Amino acid sequence: MADRGFSVSRLPGFTPTAMLVFVALYLPILMLVAFSFNAGKSVASFEGFTLQWFVKAWANDHVKDATLRSLVIAVVAASVATVVATAAALGTTRRKAFKGQTFIYVVINQPLMVPEIVTAVALLIFFAQIKVLTGYQGLGYLVTAHAAFCIPFAYLPIRARLEGMDLTLESAAADLYASPWQTFRFVTLPLLLPGMIAGFMLAFVTSLDDVVITLFVKSAGQDTLPTYMLGQIRRQITTEVYAISTVLLGLTVVLLTAFFLLTRKKD
Amino acid sequence: MTAATQSMIEARHTVKAFGQGDHIVRALDDVSITINKGEFFTLLGPSGCGKTTLLRLIAGFEMPTAGHILLDGVDITDLPPNRRPVNTVFQSYALFPHLTVAQNIGFGLEMQGRPRAEVAKTTAEMLALVKLEPMANRKTSQLSGGQQQRVALARALAPKPKVLLLDEPLSALDLKLRKEMQVELKRLQQETGITFVFVTHDQEEALTMSDRIGVMSAGKLQQVGSPKDIYTRPVNRFVASFIGETNFLPATPVAGGLQLGCGAVVEGLTTAKPSVTLTIRPEQIRITPADDAGAIPATVTSLVYFGTDTHCHMALSDGAEVVVRVQSPASGEAGVRTGDSVGLRFQPAAAQVLED
Numbered sequence: 001m002a003d004r005g006f007s008v009s010r011l012p013g014f015t016p017t018a019m020l021v022f023v024a025l026y027l028p029i030l031m032l033v034a035f036s037f038n039a040g041k042s043v044a045s046f047e048g049f050t051l052q053w054f055v056k057a058w059a060n061d062h063v064k065d066a067t068l069r070s071l072v073i074a075v076v077a078a079s080v081a082t083v084v085a086t087a088a089a090l091g092t093t094r095r096k097a098f099k100g101q102t103f104i105y106v107v108i109n110q111p112l113m114v115p116e117i118v119t120a121v122a123l124l125i126f127f128a129q130i131k132v133l134t135g136y137q138g139l140g141y142l143v144t145a146h147a148a149f150c151i152p153f154a155y156l157p158i159r160a161r162l163e164g165m166d167l168t169l170e171s172a173a174a175d176l177y178a179s180p181w182q183t184f185r186f187v188t189l190p191l192l193l194p195g196m197i198a199g200f201m202l203a204f205v206t207s208l209d210d211v212v213i214t215l216f217v218k219s220a221g222q223d224t225l226p227t228y229m230l231g232q233i234r235r236q237i238t239t240e241v242y243a244i245s246t247v248l249l250g251l252t253v254v255l256l257t258a259f260f261l262l263t264r265k266k267d
Numbered sequence: 268m269t270a271a272t273q274s275m276i277e278a279r280h281t282v283k284a285f286g287q288g289d290h291i292v293r294a295l296d297d298v299s300i301t302i303n304k305g306e307f308f309t310l311l312g313p314s315g316c317g318k319t320t321l322l323r324l325i326a327g328f329e330m331p332t333a334g335h336i337l338l339d340g341v342d343i344t345d346l347p348p349n350r351r352p353v354n355t356v357f358q359s360y361a362l363f364p365h366l367t368v369a370q371n372i373g374f375g376l377e378m379q380g381r382p383r384a385e386v387a388k389t390t391a392e393m394l395a396l397v398k399l400e401p402m403a404n405r406k407t408s409q410l411s412g413g414q415q416q417r418v419a420l421a422r423a424l425a426p427k428p429k430v431l432l433l434d435e436p437l438s439a440l441d442l443k444l445r446k447e448m449q450v451e452l453k454r455l456q457q458e459t460g461i462t463f464v465f466v467t468h469d470q471e472e473a474l475t476m477s478d479r480i481g482v483m484s485a486g487k488l489q490q491v492g493s494p495k496d497i498y499t500r501p502v503n504r505f506v507a508s509f510i511g512e513t514n515f516l517p518a519t520p521v522a523g524g525l526q527l528g529c530g531a532v533v534e535g536l537t538t539a540k541p542s543v544t545l546t547i548r549p550e551q552i553r554i555t556p557a558d559d560a561g562a563i564p565a566t567v568t569s570l571v572y573f574g575t576d577t578h579c580h581m582a583l584s585d586g587a588e589v590v591v592r593v594q595s596p597a598s599g600e601a602g603v604r605t606g607d608s609v610g611l612r613f614q615p616a617a618a619q620v621l622e623d
Contacts, residue, residue, distance in 0.1 A: 171328055172361035174348040176375035177426065183349075186378075190365045 029249065036242035053243035063244065066228035070208055073139065073224060077146030078154070078203035082196055084147070085154035085203075090188075093162040094170075109156075111149040119149065120216035127217060137219050145217045146207040153206045154199035161195025194262045201255045208248070274340075275430055275462045276302040276325060281334030283320050294320040295331070296486035302430075302464060303479075304339075307456050309465045311473040312483035313509070318466045321483070322432050325464065327351045339429055349378070354423035355432040358439070360415050362407040368418050369394065369403040375426035393421040396455065413444045420452075424459060431456075433465045437472065449476055470510045474498065482506050498548075503623045507546045514552075514589050516545045518620075525620070528585040531563040535615040544621040549578065549592035551617040554603060555610040562610025565589065567603050579603060581611065 008014060036054070040047030057063050088108050092101065111119065127141045169191070173183040211226045218227065225248070229241045283295040295317045302308045310318040323329040324336060327348035335344045343351050354375065362371050373390040381389075394400045397417035407415060416436060423431055433452070437445045453476055456463045467473055473480050474494040482489045482497060482505075490502045501507035504515065518525040519542050524534040533545065555562045565581040568588075574595070581589045589611065593602065603609060 166359065166361065168357050168359055168361040169363060171348070172355070172357060172363070173374070173378075174328075175326060175353075175355045176422070177349045177378040178374075179349055179378075182378055186374075187363060 032242055033246050033249065036239065036246040038239060038242075041239055053239045054247070057240045057243045057247075060240065062223075062228060063225075063240070066223045066225045069139070069222065070225040073142050073146050074204045074207040076143050077150050077207045078200050080143075080147040081150035081154040081203040082158075082200045085151050085158050085199055086192070086196055088151070088155055089159040089162050093159060109152040112152045116149075116212045120213045123213060124216040139222065141217050141219075142214060142222060142224070145213050146210065149210070149213060150203035150206050153202040154196075157198040157202065158192065158195045161192055161198075165191055198259050198262050201259050205252055205255055208251075273303055274301045275304045275306075275338065276300075276464070277337040278321065278324070279335045279337070281321070281324060281331045281336065283317075283324060283329060284332045293486050295324070297334075298483075298486070298488050299334075300481055300488055300491065302462060305460050305462055306478040307453065307463045307465065307476060309467060309473040309477035309480045310483060311467060311470060311480050311509075312489075313468055316483040317486040318468075318483050319434060320486075322355075322434055322464065322466050325430070326353055326355050326432055352426075352429045353432060354426060354428040354430075355434065356416075356419045356423045356436045358435045360419040360436075362415055362418055362422070364406070364408060367404050367406060368399060368410070371407060371418055372421045372425050374422060379426060389425050393425045396424070396458070397421045397451075412440055413448065416440065416448060417451075420455065424455070424461070427459075428461065430462045430464060433463060435466055435468070437467075438469075445472075452476065474510070482509065484509070500619060501546065501621070504544060504546075504621055507619065507621060511548065512590065512592075513546045513548050515621075516547070516583075516587055516589070518543055518545045524615070527563070527583070528587050529563065529583040530585070531583075533615050533618060536618065536620055538620050538622060540622050544623075545618050546621055547613055547618045549590045550576075552589065552591040552611050552613045554579065554591055554593065555612050557608040557610055559610035559612070562612045565609055565611050567605050567607045567609060569605055570603070581609070 034046065035043055037049050037051070038046050039050040039052070092104060092108075106113075123141075123145050127145075130141075131137065165188070169187055170183050173187040174180075178186060209226060210224075211230060214224050214227050215230075218224070223231065225244065229244060232238050232241050278298055278300045281295050281298050282293065285292050285294055298317070298321060300321075310321060312318045320329065324331050325338075327343070327346060327350075331344060335342055337343065338351065338353065363374065366374065369390050372393050373386045376386040376389055390403075391400075394403055397420055399414060399417055399421070402410060402414060402418075407418060410418065416439075419436070436452075437448050440448060449472060452463070452465075465473075465476065474497075477494055479491060479493055480497050481491045484505050490497060490506045492500070497506060497510055501510065501513075507513050507515070516527050518527050518533070518536075520526075520538050520540075521532060524532045525536045525538065525543065525545060526532045527545065536545070557564065563583060565583050567579055568582050569580045571578040571580070572595075576592050576594045579591045579593055581591060583589060591611065596602070
């Protein structure tokens with residue numbers, strides 16, 4: 001593309017600028033990872049290698065409790081979001097273009113655009129009403145909230161996959177005596193699966209990571225991993241939190257790698 | 268046999284309009300056609316003529332705006348594609364990328380709920396029919412274009428449909444492979460006895476393969492007939508010019524024949540119209556010496572060499588252009604040169620009077 005013509009990479013200062021951005025993005029993370037192995041408690045100096053913070057975090061019942069809750073919420077919310085997003089993606093791609101299509105896209109992707117704090121406060125009020133009415137205090141509020149804001153993250157890769165699919169394949173299935181349900185089950189769904197897995201993983205990571213909405217919606221004793229860590233850091237800086245962050249980072253890298261492998265173009 | 272049992276597909280006054288308001292396009296404009304049992308029928312026409320739309324109506328992918336479609340005497344106009352005993356070979360093949368060759372071929376039978384043993388047996392037969400047995404367990408992406416084409420054929424033939432629809436299936440293949448597949452298709456049609464409806468814009472393909480051809484243009488059926496009928500007896504200018512090359516000469520009726528613009532009279536042809544067009548194929552015209560008294564005088568304006576023959580472009584005395592095809596002799600020379608004065612002769616029976 002950039003043959004002889006304009007190329008950003010030949011502008012003066014391109015390399016230093018790029019380096020600066022990478023340093024700003026990744027140096028803090030690298031430091032976090034390094035200090036999670038620090039034998040001392042200070043963040044000022046590295047006093048030798050240790051795995052004790054990982055061991056301590058693992059042994060901490062609060063951490064275990066929060067981790068389990070986070071995983072339960074993330075798995076359920078991501079599953080719900082994936083199913084809803086698949087239905088939404090089918091509804092917006094497998095039909096003739098209709099009036100207000102763009103509006104529907106905006107509605108589905110609303111959580112990406114509305115400031116999270118607004119959603120958080122709105123949910124706080126809304127769920128408070130329901131709590132008063134039903135008396136239910138469980139994890140359902142968090143799961144519902146997470147599922148809702150995870151939908152666009154699941155929707156985008158699923159829709160992209162559907163749009164990239166050759167519609168003739170579905171015609172061919174119908175031509176070969178497949179009912180609409182069989183066409184979906186034996187042709188659309190298998191071809192859509194990588195997109196759905198990618199959508200699930202994005203939704204999962206998004207849920208796992210959420211602080212703002214969780215803080216507003218959770219009841220007492222419903223700490224997720226991020227809100228627990230926030231609470232810890234407010235009291236005193238604990239190296240345990242670094243260790244947990246490092247593990248989360250590792251998990252994210254694994255998931256995103258899998259996401260990349262699943263969504264890249266075949267051949 | 269009565270006419271009703273002879274016909275496999277009957278389209279009655281089918282109209283297909285796309286768009287709304289002022290932008291309505293009639294892709295099919297009151298088309299009625301009968302396709303007989305066991306015949307290789309070709310829908311031929313330029314792109315946008317409505318041939319693919321007609322095919323999609325027969326397959327059930329589109330609903331006609333008006334009219335009916337009958338299959339073997341039964342009105343199928345309102346049936347969805349999965350309930351029509353009709354299968355399609357798509358232009359893009361549309362093979363299922365997540366299934367193997369054998370699974371692709373067995374797909375239709377599986378969807379019909381046929382017993383496992385029957386699916387396996389028919390799939391094996393189909394693999395043999397298209398000579399792809401060694402490829403049974405490959406993914407379709409591992410096959411060449413020609414092999415994918417054969418899988419698409421086998422997949423569509425496996426459920427033994429009453430009609431096989433083929434939507435320009437050879438257009439993605441190179442010339443040599445296309446010729447092979449033309450022979451292969453004709454063989455498959457004769458072996459299976461299934462009615463084939465073949466859509467193409469390639470007139471040569473249509474002439475070599477079909478039992479009958481329906482020529483379409485601008486959403487209307489222009490002419491239906493055997494390849495020979497269509498080539499030698501075109502009913503209008505469009506058919507004459509779309510199938511093969513031809514010459515058009517304006518003519519007016521005079522006593523004993525039709526008079527061309529240059530003054531020559533072609534004897535034995537008549538018309539009721541005040542002016543008509545005479546069409547004559549380039550290979551039907553002979554070049555004679557300039558002193559041939561009864562011939563139409565002409566001047567050679569240019570020669571175009573095609574290998575097997577040479578196209579000699581001629582000008583008649585009134586300026587009308589005529590192309591004459593001369594088969595190349597061993598020497599490769601056409602026997603005339605640019606600027607030569609010659610005579611032209613043809614059998615009046617080889618010419619066709621077009622009244623449009």
